[in-house]
Amino acid sequence: MATKTLIEAVREALAEEMRRDPQVFVLGEDVGVRGGVFRATQGLIEEFGPMRVLDTPLAESLIVGVAIGAAAAGMRPVAEIQFADFIHPAMDQIINEAAKIRYRSNGSWSCPIVIRAPYGGGIHGALYHSQSVEALFHHVPGLKIVVPSTPYDAKGLLKAAIRDEDPVLFFEHKKAYRTVRGEVPDEDYVLPIGAADVKRPGRDLTVLTYGYTVHLCLEAARRLSEEDGIEAEIIDLRTLLPLDRKTVLESVRKTGRVMISHEDNKTGGIGAELAAIVAEEALFYLDAPIVRVAPPDVPAMPFNRVLEAAYMPTVEQQYEAMKNLARF
Amino acid sequence: MATKTLIEAVREALAEEMRRDPQVFVLGEDVGVRGGVFRATQGLIEEFGPMRVLDTPLAESLIVGVAIGAAAAGMRPVAEIQFADFIHPAMDQIINEAAKIRYRSNGSWSCPIVIRAPYGGGIHGALYHSQSVEALFHHVPGLKIVVPSTPYDAKGLLKAAIRDEDPVLFFEHKKAYRTVRGEVPDEDYVLPIGAADVKRPGRDLTVLTYGYTVHLCLEAARRLSEEDGIEAEIIDLRTLLPLDRKTVLESVRKTGRVMISHEDNKTGGIGAELAAIVAEEALFYLDAPIVRVAPPDVPAMPFNRVLEAAYMPTVEQQYEAMKNLARF
Amino acid sequence: MDNRHAALGLSDADVLAMYEKILLTRMVDERTWILNRMGRAPFLVSAQGQEACQVGAAWALRPGIDWALPYYRDLGVVLTLGMTAKDYMLGLLAKAEDPSSGGRQMPSHWSFPPLKIFTGSSPVATQLPQAAGIAYAIRLRGEDAVVYVSFGEGSASKGDAHEAMNFAAVHRLPVIFFCENNRYAISVPQEKQMAVDNVADRAAGYGFPGVTVDGMDPLEVYRVMREAVDRAKSGQGPTLIEAKVYRLAPHSSDDDDRAYRPQEEVEEWRARDGLPRFRRYLMELGLLTEETDRRLREQLAAEVDAAVEYAEKAPDPVPADLLRHVYGQ
Amino acid sequence: MDNRHAALGLSDADVLAMYEKILLTRMVDERTWILNRMGRAPFLVSAQGQEACQVGAAWALRPGIDWALPYYRDLGVVLTLGMTAKDYMLGLLAKAEDPSSGGRQMPSHWSFPPLKIFTGSSPVATQLPQAAGIAYAIRLRGEDAVVYVSFGEGSASKGDAHEAMNFAAVHRLPVIFFCENNRYAISVPQEKQMAVDNVADRAAGYGFPGVTVDGMDPLEVYRVMREAVDRAKSGQGPTLIEAKVYRLAPHSSDDDDRAYRPQEEVEEWRARDGLPRFRRYLMELGLLTEETDRRLREQLAAEVDAAVEYAEKAPDPVPADLLRHVYGQ
Numbered sequence A, B: 001m002a003t004k005t006l007i008e009a010v011r012e013a014l015a016e017e018m019r020r021d022p023q024v025f026v027l028g029e030d031v032g033v034r035g036g037v038f039r040a041t042q043g044l045i046e047e048f049g050p051m052r053v054l055d056t057p058l059a060e061s062l063i064v065g066v067a068i069g070a071a072a073a074g075m076r077p078v079a080e081i082q083f084a085d086f087i088h089p090a091m092d093q094i095i096n097e098a099a100k101i102r103y104r105s106n107g108s109w110s111c112p113i114v115i116r117a118p119y120g121g122g123i124h125g126a127l128y129h130s131q132s133v134e135a136l137f138h139h140v141p142g143l144k145i146v147v148p149s150t151p152y153d154a155k156g157l158l159k160a161a162i163r164d165e166d167p168v169l170f171f172e173h174k175k176a177y178r179t180v181r182g183e184v185p186d187e188d189y190v191l192p193i194g195a196a197d198v199k200r201p202g203r204d205l206t207v208l209t210y211g212y213t214v215h216l217c218l219e220a221a222r223r224l225s226e227e228d229g230i231e232a233e234i235i236d237l238r239t240l241l242p243l244d245r246k247t248v249l250e251s252v253r254k255t256g257r258v259m260i261s262h263e264d265n266k267t268g269g270i271g272a273e274l275a276a277i278v279a280e281e282a283l284f285y286l287d288a289p290i291v292r293v294a295p296p297d298v299p300a301m302p303f304n305r306v307l308e309a310a311y312m313p314t315v316e317q318q319y320e321a322m323k324n325l326a327r328f
Numbered sequence C, D: 001m002d003n004r005h006a007a008l009g010l011s012d013a014d015v016l017a018m019y020e021k022i023l024l025t026r027m028v029d030e031r032t033w034i035l036n037r038m039g040r041a042p043f044l045v046s047a048q049g050q051e052a053c054q055v056g057a058a059w060a061l062r063p064g065i066d067w068a069l070p071y072y073r074d075l076g077v078v079l080t081l082g083m084t085a086k087d088y089m090l091g092l093l094a095k096a097e098d099p100s101s102g103g104r105q106m107p108s109h110w111s112f113p114p115l116k117i118f119t120g121s122s123p124v125a126t127q128l129p130q131a132a133g134i135a136y137a138i139r140l141r142g143e144d145a146v147v148y149v150s151f152g153e154g155s156a157s158k159g160d161a162h163e164a165m166n167f168a169a170v171h172r173l174p175v176i177f178f179c180e181n182n183r184y185a186i187s188v189p190q191e192k193q194m195a196v197d198n199v200a201d202r203a204a205g206y207g208f209p210g211v212t213v214d215g216m217d218p219l220e221v222y223r224v225m226r227e228a229v230d231r232a233k234s235g236q237g238p239t240l241i242e243a244k245v246y247r248l249a250p251h252s253s254d255d256d257d258r259a260y261r262p263q264e265e266v267e268e269w270r271a272r273d274g275l276p277r278f279r280r281y282l283m284e285l286g287l288l289t290e291e292t293d294r295r296l297r298e299q300l301a302a303e304v305d306a307a308v309e310y311a312e313k314a315p316d317p318v319p320a321d322l323l324r325h326v327y328g329q
């Protein structure tokens, strides 16, 4: 097993799926000779040619619409939105079309597309190259939402997404692309969509998180264990829609304390639904109020490094919140 | 004071604001001679002419974009999206533009626009003329979201929205348009955005709701009082962003039981954030788990009357949920 | 009267069959209004005034081979491709057996996989990028099918229409963009929608041909469609066809068109209606007589009766169906 | 060499001032690359190759009266309208004093209310409907201003571009749609973006003039802009101007253009660069000498030095600023 970066895992998953199934193709802005602005599709055009590695015009609604149509005709399109911040023009095609095609046709059509998009901040991307957009889709039945935190998860989940019968939004954290490394098997494997992963077991409190923030929480949990002897259970949700309620509730019932942490701003974030599920299903197991750790409700994170740092979650913040919760 | 329907209240608010301020104008599809497909703008083109009552081409992104530009130039545009279900093509202009204009310009520009849209079901509108879309915007700082339930609130809040310095989404329930009547003062008045309204005081449980569902809950509460002697406090949120946390928390701390009810599907709905706020701020006041009463997570409500009825919230459902909660 | 259809390679049987479809479309539509006024059908959108162009267009397609993304007015298209009055009535009354959506969507939101009729929604113009996507798949796999996608002139104002046409041009995709210009988007007249006379004039800006055609003449429509299909199949790319038509009825059963257009205008267009015009053509050529026409109408009326009867008796979905088909398996 | 500018009503002082703006734009841009390579500026987008068209276009506007919605490459436009090298450097280094966004947005996301430069975002083409909205307000109030809105040829593929141009045509709005066609949208060459030679060809489909112009020639650009401004002011409606330019630098400091275009192509275009060409023009007319040019460059270099120095010393926003300006008051 070799150690790889998250973006290498993404690239491998794409190449292997394209080799496995001739119906799989990628489309998006600059995915061809440029290999994607983050190089996620590097080398694909050389191997699969420009028809299966399609540089589209600059038009996100088109990209998703074309993917929907191609999927109707039996293809397995993997669309790239260059930055998650630019997915908004495609929301009609995603929410009103892709998510509703199976339902509105009473099951006679389906929409097996994957929409990949780099998301997240801490990379000096400013208001429009740093956004987390998962919460904008979390309310939409018919969609699946996957956010991997490690190279292993990224590869196994992207393969699962491509083989899935329904539309999957696949968000990849930009800061994780090259800073997060991990073991990735050489053999073909898929990971189940809809299953959370306990990244660190612990008895004292439950931390629900996903994406890059998983790593901040793991780091904070290590410190909490070493310095304070408190054991946090870190649950990486991995799939945000549908949520793995079982894993979440089991952990909460065990620890009685729950913290939810994400990089996306607080109000109406994924943390809201998680807190609601716990408050509905496990209220009397709680020994402390639910805690959401999330950036403030500002429209997006700024470019200036002082302001960006003021927005971005930190290990320190996770550590303090966990400690306070454990001591409540 | 005369009794009016909700749509009459909307129409009056528009006409009065247009008389008051020459910068106010309305734009949208069929708002002119047709007077809007629901007749909300009826009579306006005769009084204010086609420039201030602008029939646009069929293009929602354009409608919002034009409103943003006109607002930048000092106008007070009131855009109509014909059905909330068709707001999705404008999401980029709403979320990436309108909501961020003040923030991204460090306060040197603002975006005082109102976007009105009829929403909601129970009117045989099927998948694309029945949607509730408020939760898709609830996560977006910079926006305000208003949903009136009565003619009085509709008029006072729409006037406030038009005079507000920030972008306001104003959702009007289609079934409420002509079925809900109420007193509306003849004098000019505005109601504060951001303030919930206790539509019925009660000591035994708190019901948080908004829009048409307010009436279902009021009806259920009357029955609950008469038949079971249980007094539910019905809070009409009226503004969904920013939420009136104070009114919500005060009531919850008083009753110790909270039910949240909306017509929008459950996962990631407004109820999620409300539950999270309560679980964070008032957990130890709770005598029962939080209950969310909302339709199931299906992509949208169907046309067939059996299926539509299976989707739509009912008085019975509210009544049962309240009773169970009170007896928990 | 010249025989115009022979020159187009259409047999007498063909044009009679086309006439039958135009007539069936009209009769189904008229019946729908009656059902609606009687309170037996809650909602409808009407095809009246556009049937001739619809049947002319669909006649150039190979059902089950070519793809179709018809918009909500395209009753004539789907009936020509092979959907039946019964299929339509099941959708009109939103019954469980409705092949388009099992009663979930509004009437006239077509879907029929065996005929490669892809499911459509209410938000307009979203089908254009999807049609381009299907055409891209066809091109990628080297198939010979073409894609028909239709929309109103109002919907041509949407961004999706632009993005799709431009993309189809870049890849010379086998798509026919078929615009049924009935001069109104609900109440908004063409002059408030665009500053040009023809939607078809936009095609030049993308780099493919745009043609306007009298949409009341099914043979002319067939002719330009055939040319477009031939272009598409031979790798020459898309065509934008704009059929000049008129909506003879209100926008939908919820609309009142007297608010926004003079009834003289409606009557003027009614005088040009494609159905009686085509009937006259067939009669003057001796292909149709009052007698054969009467018999045909009787036969179609019986077909429509049977469809209504079947659909009215057909069961509704059950409440539990609400939860089906959100996700696969 | 003919005096071409006199015929356009431009004085010698005017063209020297235009030259100064073109040169300033280039010098600011070059300095930015140096700062970036030194690690002193984290990110940039470059205007190199497009300055001549930008200054030519902006010269036709009345600063503070006409509106501008310049896109991220339009450094030459904003400097001509009246923003300064210092304003730019404060934005480049994202300082609290940055007039465009207080350090919130990426560099080159212009905003300057006194000059009626409306705030722009990164998502491309959203400014076109907004420009149409400003123009509609102008029309509604009977003002005499015009609106300049610019975008790349890649952004012309977006739905918003279509919707805005169509609307502007319907209402004959005083907008100038200014497309800077530099042949690439990041790595995607024009052939993969469109099947026509000219974005300007689309204007006919909306019903207003579209003109292409050599964007390396500021006088030609000024000429067509003046015509467009005159049309707009006299109620004749919008114009689409397409300036043929070339991006001489990579897309941004994060880009590597060698992956997608041959360096010979870049060199070929560099030979047509508008800056030295305009310099030659002025010299041949005797309006500029090696000596005056050298002095000008020194003066501008000093201006740029001072701007960098000021900006580098200027304070960052404080963390609490993160929470400001989400809503009014």
Ligand SMILES: Cc1ncc(C[n+]2csc(CCOP(=O)(O)OP(=O)(O)O)c2C)c(N)n1
Residues within 6 Å of the ligand: B029, B058, B060, B082, B086, B089, C073, C122, C123, C124, C151, C152, C153, C154, C155, C156, C180, C182, C184, C185, C186, C247, C251
């Ligand atoms: C995106 C969107 N906005 C608004 C509507 C509401 N609506 C339904 S049909 C229609 C007019 C369509 O006009 P046109 O495209 O000309 O087709 P026609 O109905 O005239 O055949 C409108 C505005 C819609 N369905 N979709």
Ligand SMILES: Cc1ncc(C[n+]2csc(CCOP(=O)(O)OP(=O)(O)O)c2C)c(N)n1
Residues within 6 Å of the ligand: A029, A058, A060, A082, A086, A089, D073, D122, D123, D124, D151, D152, D153, D154, D155, D156, D180, D182, D184, D185, D186, D247, D251
């Ligand atoms: C909606 C959207 N999608 C993608 C991007 C990412 N992006 C930034 S610039 C660019 C290319 C723009 O090309 P063009 O419009 O030709 O302008 P140029 O940069 O060449 O001047 C892309 C794809 C974006 N900013 N906005």
Ligand SMILES: [Mg+2]
Residues within 6 Å of the ligand: C152, C153, C154, C180, C181, C182, C183, C184, C185, C186
């Ligand atoms: Mg029409």
Ligand SMILES: [Mg+2]
Residues within 6 Å of the ligand: D152, D153, D154, D180, D181, D182, D183, D184, D185, D186
């Ligand atoms: Mg370009």
